[in-house]
Amino acid sequence: METADDSKCDTIEDDSSVSFQNQTHVSPNPQSESDVVKSSSDAVSRGLSSTLATVIRDFDSRAEDALRSQDQLSSSLHRLTRELDQLLEDAPLPFIMQHAAKISEKMGVESSGQH
Numbered sequence: 001m002e003t004a005d006d007s008k009c010d011t012i013e014d015d016s017s018v019s020f021q022n023q024t025h026v027s028p029n030p031q032s033e034s035d036v037v038k039s040s041s042d043a044v045s046r047g048l049s050s051t052l053a054t055v056i057r058d059f060d061s062r063a064e065d066a067l068r069s070q071d072q073l074s075s076s077l078h079r080l081t082r083e084l085d086q087l088l089e090d091a092p093l094p095f096i097m098q099h100a101a102k103i104s105e106k107m108g109v110e111s112s113g114q115h
Helices: 002-025 033-090 094-111
Strands: none
Touching: 033 094
């Protein structure tokens, strides 16, 4: 009888050791590797999308500000040119007319983008 009981114990021990070995190799999370990669990729893509959206909004805002500034500068230059032209027409002395013409000429060159 002891031999039969001993063999049963050996079998049970062998089964539990095999079971134990199998349990150590099975991961606790049943997700497959492709699911983990996909969820990581999704997280990275959401982060990049959020960052790029912020950068693009900031760029758009600054571009609009630059456009408004250029429009204001252009309007100011045109107004100054008109005032100088009026000064040139109204100037009674040849000396004032000569300087006003130089200033007006210089403003015309600067407003056209040439220096």
